Amino acid sequence: MIYLDNAATTPMNGEVIERVQETMQKCFANSGTPYRIGLDAKRLIEKSAESIAGYLQIPSTHRLLFTSGGTESNNLFIKGLCFPDKKTAFLGLEHPSVTESLAFFKQFGNDPLSLLPFQVEGRLDLNSISTLNENRVKLLCLSHVNNELGTVNDPLQVASALEKESPQTKLFLDGVQAIGKIVLNPDMWKGLAGYSISGHKIHGPKGIGLLVYDSRLVLSPQMHGGKQQFGVRSGTLPLPLIMGLETAIQQAVERSEQNQKHLENLSRRLIQGLKCLQDQQSELNIRFNSLIDADATRQSPGMVNFSFSPVEGEVVLHHLEQKDIFVGMGSACSAQSKEPSKILMGLGLNEEQARCSLRISFSENNTLEDVDQFLEAFGVAYQTLYPTFLQKA
Amino acid sequence: MTERKTVLIRYDEIGLKGKNRKYFEKCLLKNIKRELSCSDDISYRSPRGRILLDIPSSFAQECTTRLKKVPGIASFSIGVSMAPDFEAISALGVQWIEPKLLSAGSMKFCVRTRRSAKSFPQTSPEVNFEVGSRIMKQLSSKGLTVNIKEAEFVLEIEIGRLETVVFDNREPGLPGLPVGSSGNVLCLLSGGIDSPVSAYMMACRGCRVHFVFFDNQPFLGRGGYDKVLRLAKKINRFQARATLFVVPFQDMQSAIRDHCNEENRVVLYRRMMYRIAEEIADRYHFLALITGESLGQVASQTLENLAAVSCVTTLSVFRPLVGMNKDSIINKAIEIGTYETSIEPQPDCCSVFMPKNPVTRSKIPFLERDEGKIPWEELRDDALTRMEIIKVDDL
Numbered sequence A: 001m002i003y004l005d006n007a008a009t010t011p012m013n014g015e016v017i018e019r020v021q022e023t024m025q026k027c028f029a030n031s032g033t034p035y036r037i038g039l040d041a042k043r044l045i046e047k048s049a050e051s052i053a054g055y056l057q058i059p060s061t062h063r064l065l066f067t068s069g070g071t072e073s074n075n076l077f078i079k080g081l082c083f084p085d086k087k088t089a090f091l092g093l094e095h096p097s098v099t100e101s102l103a104f105f106k107q108f109g110n111d112p113l114s115l116l117p118f119q120v121e122g123r124l125d126l127n128s129i130s131t132l133n134e135n136r137v138k139l140l141c142l143s144h145v146n147n148e149l150g151t152v153n154d155p156l157q158v159a160s161a162l163e164k165e166s167p168q169t170k171l172f173l174d175g176v177q178a179i180g181k182i183v184l185n186p187d188m189w190k191g192l193a194g195y196s197i198s199g200h201k202i203h204g205p206k207g208i209g210l211l212v213y214d215s216r217l218v219l220s221p222q223m224h225g226g227k228q229q230f231g232v233r234s235g236t237l238p239l240p241l242i243m244g245l246e247t248a249i250q251q252a253v254e255r256s257e258q259n260q261k262h263l264e265n266l267s268r269r270l271i272q273g274l275k276c277l278q279d280q281q282s283e284l285n286i287r288f289n290s291l292i293d294a295d296a297t298r299q300s301p302g303m304v305n306f307s308f309s310p311v312e313g314e315v316v317l318h319h320l321e322q323k324d325i326f327v328g329m330g331s332a333c334s335a336q337s338k339e340p341s342k343i344l345m346g347l348g349l350n351e352e353q354a355r356c357s358l359r360i361s362f363s364e365n366n367t368l369e370d371v372d373q374f375l376e377a378f379g380v381a382y383q384t385l386y387p388t389f390l391q392k393a
Numbered sequence B: 001m002t003e004r005k006t007v008l009i010r011y012d013e014i015g016l017k018g019k020n021r022k023y024f025e026k027c028l029l030k031n032i033k034r035e036l037s038c039s040d041d042i043s044y045r046s047p048r049g050r051i052l053l054d055i056p057s058s059f060a061q062e063c064t065t066r067l068k069k070v071p072g073i074a075s076f077s078i079g080v081s082m083a084p085d086f087e088a089i090s091a092l093g094v095q096w097i098e099p100k101l102l103s104a105g106s107m108k109f110c111v112r113t114r115r116s117a118k119s120f121p122q123t124s125p126e127v128n129f130e131v132g133s134r135i136m137k138q139l140s141s142k143g144l145t146v147n148i149k150e151a152e153f154v155l156e157i158e159i160g161r162l163e164t165v166v167f168d169n170r171e172p173g174l175p176g177l178p179v180g181s182s183g184n185v186l187c188l189l190s191g192g193i194d195s196p197v198s199a200y201m202m203a204c205r206g207c208r209v210h211f212v213f214f215d216n217q218p219f220l221g222r223g224g225y226d227k228v229l230r231l232a233k234k235i236n237r238f239q240a241r242a243t244l245f246v247v248p249f250q251d252m253q254s255a256i257r258d259h260c261n262e263e264n265r266v267v268l269y270r271r272m273m274y275r276i277a278e279e280i281a282d283r284y285h286f287l288a289l290i291t292g293e294s295l296g297q298v299a300s301q302t303l304e305n306l307a308a309v310s311c312v313t314t315l316s317v318f319r320p321l322v323g324m325n326k327d328s329i330i331n332k333a334i335e336i337g338t339y340e341t342s343i344e345p346q347p348d349c350c351s352v353f354m355p356k357n358p359v360t361r362s363k364i365p366f367l368e369r370d371e372g373k374i375p376w377e378e379l380r381d382d383a384l385t386r387m388e389i390i391k392v393d394d395l
Helices: A014-026 A036-056 A070-082 A096-108 A126-134 A155-165 A186-191 A239-254 A256-280 A313-322 A342-346 A351-355 A368-392 B021-035 B057-067 B086-104 B124-142 B194-203 B223-236 B250-259 B262-284 B303-310 B326-336 B364-371 B376-385
Strands: A002-004 A062-067 A088-090 A139-143 A170-174 A194-198 A209-214 A303-307 A325-327 A357-361 B004-011 B043-045 B050-056 B073-082 B107-115 B144-146 B153-159 B164-167 B183-188 B207-215 B243-248 B288-290 B316-318 B388-391
Touching: A002 A368, A014 A239, A036 A062, A036 A239, A062 A070, A070 A096, A070 A139, A070 A170, A070 A194, A070 A209, A088 A096, A096 A139, A126 A155, A139 A155, A155 A170, A155 A186, A239 A256, A256 A303, A256 A368, A313 A325, A313 A357, A313 A368, A325 A357, A325 A368, A342 A351, A351 A357, A368 B250, B004 B021, B004 B057, B004 B164, B021 B043, B021 B050, B021 B057, B050 B057, B057 B073, B073 B086, B086 B107, B086 B124, B086 B153, B086 B164, B107 B124, B124 B144, B124 B153, B183 B194, B183 B262, B194 B207, B194 B223, B194 B288, B194 B326, B207 B223, B207 B262, B207 B288, B223 B243, B243 B262, B243 B376, B250 B262, B250 B376, B262 B288, B262 B303, B262 B364, B262 B376
Parallel strands: A002 A325, A088 A139, A139 A170, A170 A194, B107 B144, B107 B153, B183 B207, B183 B288, B207 B243, B288 B316
Antiparallel strands: A062 A209, A194 A209, A303 A357, B004 B050, B004 B073, B043 B050, B073 B164, B153 B164, B243 B388
C-alpha cells in the first residue's frame, strides 16, 4: 500500500501505540480524584503538558489545553473569545472548523470579514492588514498551513504586520497541518493569541488535540462540566491519548528539520515527475495549485495540489485505489454532491479545474519510490481516462 | 421453572383467505419461528385463526420488537394462558389493575371476551359480566368504575377450544401477507431513498425480495457498494434469506457513453439494467422485477421512458411507488429505518456518465438504433459472469 493522504490522517507511530497501550493498562484513574492513583494520573498529565510546552518552546505567557482535536480547538478558541459580537476576519480558505465557527456568528448579526479579495497564491496579502484596522477587527483567523494547498501564512510576518497596522487585532492560527511538516519558529508564539494542533496528523492518536493560547485572554467555555483545565474545557482528561500525543509531538519536533528536508525531496520529485509526464503525454495539462519552488515560509513541502482538466480527480482517485495507492482530493464528482472545493474555487479556479484535482500529502513514512510508483500509476490512469472525459468536454 | 407468557398473534389478510389459508398460515408460522430463533425456549401452536406462542417472561420485550418486523400480523398480545375459570381470571385482573388504579386514584375499565369455542357454556357478554363483577367487588371501593366506551384498562379474554388467554395489551403488527407466500422477486436496488422502500412494500405483499445492484467501481469508490450492502441488510430484517447480486456495470456504461446518443444515455443504462436483471431472474426463477421508480420524479421516469425501459423484458415489472409523492416515500423510508443510510452522501453515478440534457420522451426505434452500435449481449454476459453473489443473511 502506498499512502499519500497524510493531510487527512497519518498512521500512528509504533512508539506512540506502545505509550498509549501501556498507559491504558497501567493508569486508569481519574486525574480529578484526591487519592494516590488519581494524583499520579494528574502528575503524569502535568508532566506531559510541561514536556509538550518544552518541545514546542511555548513561553510561559501561553497556556495549553487538551481538546478532542483540531476542530474542537478551533471552535473553542474562536467561539470562546469572540462569541457573540466581537468582529472577526478570515481569509476564506480555511478549514470548515474555522469558517463554520465564524459563520455561526452570522445569526447574531456579527458577520465575519472575508479577506478573499486579498488572497494571493492561497496566502493572505499583508498589504490588506490595514483593512482590519478600518473594520475594527478583534480577531484574525488563518491557517498556518492551508489544508488543501499547503500554502503557508507565516506567523512572524503576519504578526509583525498586525502590530504595525492593526494593533488591536489578535491572531489565531489553525496549525493542524503545520507541525511535523515545517519547522516551527519559537518566536512565533509571542505574536499568537491562539494556535491549534491535532494528534492524528502527526502520527499520534485520533481524538486528542491541543489549544495553545495567550493566558491573559478569557475564553468562555464551550463545554460545561467538572471545571477541569481551568474551567475552560471540562471533561475527564484522556490520559492515554495525552501520553500518545506527547510522544507524537516529541518525535515531530525532534525530526522536524530532517522531515522538512525529506518532504522537500519528495515534493520536488513529484513536481518534477508530473512535469515530465506532461512532456510525455501531450494531452496532459497540469496546473499546480500549490506553490512550486517556494520555501517553507510560503509553501509546506508536505503537500502538492494540482489540477488536470478534463479528467475528474475522484475518478483518478478510485483508479489509483485499485493499485493500492491512496491519495486525497478536495472535491467530489458525484451526481449528488455537485460542490467543488471551496478552497480551490476561492483560489480562482473554475469548477472544472477544481473538480479535476488531487491533493498529494506526504509524511516521513513516504519514500521516493512511493512517488515514482504514484507517478507511473497516475500516468496510466490519466491516459486510460482521458478519452472518456474528452468526449464529455 | 421460569415464569411463562403466552403470545397471541392475529393474522392480517390471511384471515380472508379461503382454501389456501393453511398454506399462508404455514408461511407465517415459519417466518415467526425464524425471527424468534434466537430463543430456543419457545413452543408454538396454531389453533384456528391464531398463532400462540409460549415464551419465557424475560423474552417478552425482545419478542415484541421482533414480531413487529414480521409482515402478515395484524396485531398481537402478550398475556397469560389459563383455565377458563372466572375466579382465577378475576384474581389475575385484580393483580394487574390494582397497582395502576392505586397510582392513578381512579380508573375506568371493562372486560372484553371473544369466545371461539362455542361449546363454552356462557356467552361472551355473560363472561364479561362474571369477571367484571368479581373485579368490581374488590376494587370499586378504591375508585374503579366500569366504562365500556372509554375504558382506560381493557381486560381481554379469548376463550379457545383448547386454551384461554387473558391479556391487557394489543401491539399493532406489520400488516400484509407473510413473506414467501407470494414467491421470489428481484429488486433493482440503488443507494437512494426509493428502491429500499419499494422492496419493503413488496416484502409486505408476501414476496421474498432479492436485490441486484449495478456497481460503478472503479469510477466511483467502494462507498456505494458498502451502502447498498447495509441497505440490503436493513430490508432483509423484514424477510430474511435474500440474495444480493452485484453486477459490475462499468464496461456497459462506458460503451453506451462512448457510442450512443448522449441524451439517450440514462434510458439506455436502464434498459441494460433491466436486461441483466431479467437474466438473473430467469436463472433463479424470480417472478418479477421491482423498482423504486415513481412517475415523473426524474427525467428517466416519464411515462414514455418507463415504457421504453419496461419493453425490454417479458417479466412483470412492479413499481410500488409509482403513485406516491416524494414526501410520503421519505416518511416510509424513515419508518422502516432505511432513510438515514440512503441520504448518506455517496455518489451513485459519476457525472462523467450523465448527459447534460437527458431525453424525457424517448423513442424506442432511436434507442434500438443506439443499441445496435454496441455489443450489448456480450457486455451483458460478461457482466453476469463477473457478478458477485452475496447472501444477505451472512452480512
